[in-house]
Amino acid sequence: MLAMPRNAVIGVDIGTSSSKGVLVGLDGTLIRSATREHTPARPGPGRFEMDASIWWREFIELARELAAADDTTVVAVGVSGMGPCVLLADERDTPLRPAVLYGVDTRSVHQIQRIEARLGADEIMRRGGSALTTQAAGPKIAWIAEEEPELYARARRLYMPSSWLVRQLTGDYVLDHHSASQCTPLYDTHTREWYAPWAADVAPGIELPPLRWPGEAAGTLTPEAARATGLPAGIPVTTGTVDAWAEALSVGAQNIGDLMLMYGTTMFLIHTVPEPLTSPSLWGTVGALPGTRNLAGGMATSGAVANWLRDLFADGDHARLTALAAESGPGANGLLMLPYFSGERTPIMDPDARGVIAGLTLSHTRGDLYRAALEATGFAVRQNIEVIEVVGGDIRRVVAVGGGTQGALWTQIVSDITGRPQELRAITIGAGYGDALLAAQLVGDASIEDWNPVRETVTPRAEHTGRYDELYTLYRRLYPDTAATVHALAALQER
Incomplete structure (x- = not known):
């Protein structure tokens, strides 16, 4: 007798450097995973863009590969993606230009200044939860309106990677509340609705999408999408959200006092708080679950620097460089x-900051450079944590997730530098797994504690505290000591 296929869900996340999908049983078992790599376009200094056709094409490829398992039946789909991004489409839902990506794209500095002059920086933070920075979607929309007015005149709808997938899968035009809360200054974090006066000011003519929570069903898979993806028509699709928030759900880091550290191309931090907290150095947002609030931070690079170093060395690969970095030892031999x-x-909010490597000598090695990059992430995490606590955050537990947790060295370095233990769950594959959890909750009961128990805890090593405290003091001095020089160099790079 043939065995009956078991029910499963698919979660797909559109990231900065790849799209990742997982096929997960309703009990949380990871059945299969798949990845498609891509590279953002960089049409100029400080500009990062991506064609939305990449998102849909890679979703189709991932869905077909994952659903090819003969012993499973896909019963729901969850989605997420990098954000906040700005994809503008016309009245027929045809994208008008490549999407402008999140805070790695820093083109909107002048728009921020003009919006603040009109609306007031303090009022923007009070209503929107965050200072206006190049992370926010609002100034990116304003940049397109000012710099590409003929194109903008045809714009009618705003999408992000997750909501674009939802549109292709279900035909519905929706956005989740969390993503909306990163559209500063268009969203009111107190009323949890679009704020019409500021939306009309910053994004005139745009029909902003109806809002739902990430785990709510956006709609069901259309027959057309079913033919394209190979998935069953009529299955529910989640509304979805920004990747970091799906990643937090994948490891259960959504309780009051939790801090999630996401080790990826960029490092992201999400702290769950009982009441709204604001800081000009962080982002105050609504959470992925109804009623939750977050104080969040994010680096512009982390794993991206490690990738850059890997690519610089002809025979470089992460495993080899990690081994060399471990031999280098704490402090990277004075780098x-x-x-x-x-x-x-966060927390310096400086789009014109640039990388600095201090202390180089002819005796330094690839391992020293790679170690210095991993330690730089640790110092930046420590600085963000200090700012979180200064404004009232109460960090009771740190949970790590993402591809960078696969090797023990990086997480150990961060714990040593911050003095914080980090929980590692059994599955740290990331946002796609959180997407799958939300999809499973559409069709039944699913709990992350049952799906993904704690596997180990990385504890700080006291013998390294003194060295890292000394280096952290130097790290905090290095930025203000070099800022004028790197700002001048950034200006030259713009020419």
Whole structure:
């Protein structure tokens, strides 16, 4: 007798450097995973873009590969993606230009200044939860309106990677509340609705999408999408959200006092708080679950610097470089790095910051450089944590997730530098797994504690505290000591 196929869900996340999909049983078992790599376009200094056709094409490829398992039946789909991004489409839902990506794209500095002059910086933070920075979607929309007015005149709808997938899969035009809360200044974090006066000011003519929570069903798979993807027509699709928030759900880091550290192309931090907290150095948002609030931070690069170093060395690969970095030892033999290779987001909020490597000698090795990059992430995490606590955050537990947790060295370095233990769950594959959890909750009961228990805890090593405290003091001094020089160099790079 043939065995009956078991029910499963698919989760797909559109990231900065790849799209990742997972096929997961309703009990949380990871059945299959797949990846498609891509590279954002960089049409100029400080500009990062991506064609939305990549998102849909890679979703189709991932869905067909994952659903090819003969012993499973896909019963729901969850989606997420990098954000906040700005994809503008016309009245027929045809994209008008490549999407402008999140805070790694720093083109909107002048628009920020003009919007603040009109609306007031303090009022923007009070209503929107965050200072206006190049992370926010609002100034990116304003940049397109000012710099490409003929194109903008045809714009009618706003999409992000997750909501674009939802549109292709279900035909529905929706966005989740969390993504909307990163559209500063278009969203009111107190009323949890679009704020019409500021939307009309910053994004005139755009029909902003109806809002739902990430785990709510956006709609069901259309027959056309079923033919394209090979998935069953009529199955529910989640509304979805920004990748970092799906990643937090994938490891259960959504309780009051939790701090998620996402080790990826960029480093992201999400702290769940009981009441709204604001800081000009962080982002105050609504959470992925109804009623939750977050204080969040994010670096512009982290794993991206490690990838850059790998690519510089002809025979470089991460496993080899990690082994060499471990031999280098704490302090990278006197090297110190500022990881601001694409500007920096929190807490310095400086799009014109640039990477600095201090202390180089002819005796330094590839392992020293790679170690300095990993330690730079640790110092940046420590600085973000300090800002979170200064404004009232209460970090009770740190949970790590993402591809960078696969090797023990990086997480150990961050714990040593911050003095914080980090929980690692059994599955740290990331946002796609969180997407799958939300999809499973559409069709039944699913709990992350049952799906993904704690596997180990990385504890700080006391013998390294003194060295890293000394280096952290130097790290904090290095940015202000070099800022004028790197700003001048950033200006030259714009020419």
